[in-house]
Structures are given as C-alpha cells and as structure tokens.
Amino acid sequence: MKGIDGFKLLSTLGEDGRLTVELAQESIASPQGHDVLIRVEAAPINPSDLGLLFGPADLAGADYGEGRIVAQMPEPARRAMATRIGQPMAIGNEGAGTVIAAGEAPEAQALLGKRVACVPGGMFAQYRLVDARQCMALPEGVTAEQGAAAFVNPLTALGFVETMRREGHSAIVHTAAASNLGQMLVRIAQEDNIPLVNIVRSEAQVQMLKALGAAHVLDSSSETFATDLIAAIEATGATIAFDAIGGGKLVSQILTAMEQVAARDAAYSRYGSDKPKQAYIYGALDLSPTILTRNYGFSWNVGGWLLFPFLARAGEDVTSRMRQRVFANLTTTFASPYKARISLRDVLGRETALAYNARRTGEKYLIVPN
C-alpha cells in the first residue's frame, strides 16, 4: 500500500496562552523497516493524557467550534509550559488496533494483520505508525477494547508492588483507591497476598471496593478517618503509600499515622522513629500544594513516581515479566470498564469534554477513532 490519510487530535499552546485542541488531517507514508501502520480501534483517555491535552486550561469558558476547542491557559501554567509553545502535540499514550501495513523487517512483517496494543503516544488518531518492537500482539480472542489499556494502569499498579518490594516494605497504602487503577491494585494485592489499605472519598466507594473483596477500605470523608487510618496501618504494617491526589494534607496524614504506629513500640526520640516511611505522588487529581506537617520525625520521604522512569530503572527483565502478567490476564485482573465510547470528533464536544476532563472515579472514556 501507498500510505493512508486520517485524522488525529493535536493540542497546541500559543505564546498568548490560547490552547487549541483540534482534529488535523495527516498523510501517513507506507511503513518502512521496523515500522508498522496501525488502524487504531480503541484508545483510553487516561488522566495522564488530559494533562497534555488540556492541562489546567479553562474548559468551562472555552470556545467550542467546528472540530476545535480554544481555551485559555492560566498564566503560571503557560509559563511552566514554555517549551511546548507553538508545537502541535499529538495525544493518547496507549491504545490497540490492527496492523494494516508493515515494513520489510521480519519483526514488522510478523505483525501484519494482527491485533496489537502499544504505548507510543499519539494514539488519539485514526492511524499511527509505530515501531513493531514496541507493539505486543493481543492474545487470541481479546478485543481491541479489552487490550486498549494494557500498559499505563496495569504496569503502574504492578509497578507499585514492585517498588514496595524493592524498597523493603511489605504493605501498601493507596489513595483515590476506587479508580480503575485502584481496583486493579485490589485484585493484584489479593493474588499476591499483599496487605493493602485503600483510601477512598465516599461511602459508595467503600462499598464498591468491599464488594471486590478489599479488606481495608477507609473513607477519608468520615469523622473516624484519622483513627481508622492508624488502625489499618497497624493491622497491615504499611510503610509505603502511593497517592494519586497530590494536593492537600492526605500524604502528610498518612505519614503521621505511620509514625504513630512506629513510635508506639519505640523509646522516645525527639527525631521521631527510625522506621523509614515513604510516600510517592503519582498523580495530580488535586493541583493545590502538598502540605507536609512534618510531625513524623526525620525518617520520611515524599517523591514523585512515574511509570516510564520506573520501568527504565527496573530493567528489561522485570518489565518483560510485568508485561507478560498483564497480557495473560487482560480480561480479568487487568480489565478496564468504560463509562462511554466516543469518537475523535466527540472528544471536542463541550459536554463530553467537561465530562471526561472531570476525571471522576470510575468514569473512564474510551476513544474509538474509526
């Protein structure tokens, strides 16, 4: 074949802070060498995609035209994004589709006609050229929808467990735990026998995770949350937390509870206990500052956690083992339910955009570009 024309979604920030998100037509040349051409059949909208797509731009006050959104980026964010100004950014970390053309390399030819999943970026598009070595063929009988989210959430959830083990902890605290990722983590923790403290934000979410069989589910809006948290940390021995929220005092509250449990059995030290306490922030559901009260001595650590740097540090053996576990369990442990399937054009509609950009727990959207 001679290449193909298709639409893709682009997000461009102007010097004046105007963010334009639009559908652009592109002509993709016939694949060469190791490349394959994928007809994208499903791509999930992950929170990490929304950061690049809109960031903190004002979507409620935006201008919704024909196939285009123009929104204003707040000035501090515009300055922080100086290096993306003027560059059209392709969106969509991951997705799945069918290989409709392939370069001459054997790795590429082997995938011709196959349904594959990949995480190359730019998957909010009808077609995408990808290196075959970055693609994984989906198991027989797995649909594109079932394989679309095979990387970001599954590898992140497995990455938490891997990080816990590498850093010498034996139980995990997870916040925003009712999320798609949080539900996966509940299933992984059950399979691997890892004590897990799930923190959610409503009684309905407590019931949802308990229905999945989660043993420790705490509602941070409850009046008894502070004491519930200490009890759950005592019961599990958790000394590492993964937090999707970022802003506010929750991370600090978790470290405080860990320290209170650690200090119970130790002699008084004005420096606090020497039990290492780790919190990783991997999301930014709340963009406000993280408030650390530091009433937990000096043996604590708060840092950013990001999937790809983690995988790079973990190395190919570990990454490959994690990937294989995901692909063998795509329709069970690592299944993602979706609230709605939308087209590329739907992405630009006002109501739809406001809905998926709200990042509501359990309301994940799937783009079906063709």
Next chain:
Amino acid sequence: MKGIDGFKLLSTLGEDGRLTVELAQESIASPQGHDVLIRVEAAPINPSDLGLLFGPADLAGADYGEGRIVAQMPEPARRAMATRIGQPMAIGNEGAGTVIAAGEAPEAQALLGKRVACVPGGMFAQYRLVDARQCMALPEGVTAEQGAAAFVNPLTALGFVETMRREGHSAIVHTAAASNLGQMLVRIAQEDNIPLVNIVRSEAQVQMLKALGAAHVLDSSSETFATDLIAAIEATGATIAFDAIGGGKLVSQILTAMEQVAARDAAYSRYGSDKPKQAYIYGALDLSPTILTRNYGFSWNVGGWLLFPFLARAGEDVTSRMRQRVFANLTTTFASPYKARISLRDVLGRETALAYNARRTGEKYLIVPN
C-alpha cells in the same frame, strides 16, 4: 576513686503538658569495664538539643524558679511526645572534657587523664560516664572548648558532601547557610572544590559568607531572589539541596528553580524533566508545614535527613574517614565560634534561655559545667 557527685540537666514532660527543666544531683559510680568518667568542660547548645530540652514549650510565659523552669507544652506537641511523658530526659548531644577515672579495660585505661570529645547524649552535666570506644582523644593543644562541637555540625556538613556524591549529584544548595554549620560547609566546599549555593536571609549574612570566600550567596529576602536562584543553580548545576528551615515554600522554590534549569535543554514533557531533583530537610527552624507546589514534574524527592541514621548507612569506614578529617582540622575548617559561655545554672535563667532558644544565626552558646 569511689565515684562522684555532680549536677546534670533534666527535662521531664508531665501528663498534664507541664515541662520541667531542672538541675538534678546524681551520684556516678566508679567506671567499670570499658567506661570512663569524664569531667565535662564544654558542651555546645545545638538546635538538636533544644528540641529535647524545650521543644515548642512556651518559654516566654514559663515559670522561672530556683534552678528550675516550668513551661507549658502545646497540646499537639504533648500528644506527639506521649512516649517521653514521665521520663526525665538527660540533655546535650556532645561535648568535651577530661577523663578522671577509667574502667579496667585497656581502651578505657588508655584515656585516663586525657582530654576527649564524645557524642553520647546527656553532656549538659558536670560528669558523664561514657564508653571509651565512643570517645576520641583531642589532639595535643586542642582545648575542650575547641573540641566540644567535634561531632554534630562537622559530621553533618561532611555528611551532606558524602550524600551528594553517593546520590550522583555534583553541587549543593544549602539554606540557613550563615549558620555555624553553613560556614563549615563553605570551607569544606572550598577545600573539595564543590560548587555551593548558599541561601541566607539578610544582606549582612550575604556579606559575612562572601567574606569567607563563598562564590554564590543569595538573600531570600531580596526581590531578585527567584531569578538569582535560577542563575546560581544554572551556574553550579546543583540538583541536591539541604534545608535547615523545613517550613514554608523555600524547598519547593529550590526544586522549581532546579526544574526550570533542567527543562531549558529538554523537549517538553507534561511530566516535567527526568532530571532527579532532591531536597533534604535536616532541621526545623520553621515549624510550620512544608508547602510543595509540585510544579516541577515527577522527578523530585523531599525527605528528612538525620546524622546518625546517615552514619549507620554509610558504614564504619566512611564514618571513620570523616571523623579523622574533623579531628585533624578542629581549629580551622571545623572551628565553632560562640556568642557566650554559660554555666549549667545559667541555662535555667529566663533571659539566657530566651536568648539561646531563639536559635539566632551565629549566636551559638557553650555550656561550661564545671
């Protein structure tokens, strides 16, 4: 000899939140085995001692009696200190003095009559029984005053450099840099050729550090601080910071500046640069919360740093090398100037207590207990 009577300082927190700091008489038995009996000649009041001595107790409103201070501990602090309630705590991390009696072990006998320095705790006392293996004999001609602060500040400053190297950084940002510790770090950085960004809080402190030969000294109260900080981080390549302040936004501001420098040369990523950025909080001059704005991607880390856990991790070889460097340079690189010499009884006087507890930069007090 048959043992000896002397006074020591004790700090006791009651269940009701009343903190009593007083002189108590004790009888010390004649040393046995590896122990030596030290007549304490000089012990510095370090910020770390003040935490155990008073913590956040209300010294201004305290009751100053004969040889005793009774102050109220705020309720949150009282709760955090539950494990010290009812226990008289001996104070004073480090000091120097003369060995006036020794156990029968050769290591102890070898120190008899010698002037030694040590960091056993409880040095705000006239006499102290210490394991000889924890003492270091002071070099010929070094006074007790010169050797009194041979551990905490010198090893902390050297520990920063060691941590920098171990974690793959090549330059340091230091806050509250006009402190005694900060001045040592300036001298160490000069000797070891390590680029150092010193952040201080007044123009007078800028001049003081510049007079020591420091190349990068920034005044955080200056209007140009934000841009000065970026320029200094760019000039030095610093990606690790040590912060004595703890509260407020300074740590976050340093990480922001590091990220801005890192992002200049990188393609835009909505996750920020992948340059690791580390800040360690080793003090608490400001007890208010640490505010992290997180506008520096996900490759960052903020944690507590404490000398003794660091030394334990670094191991005996490294610790011994650091100690030898200190003892060889006690009157030069690692010299500590003092604002005043005070007796054990002076420690309990209202004006003196309010003065040394203010932790003013450059105003270090030395206790001379005999």
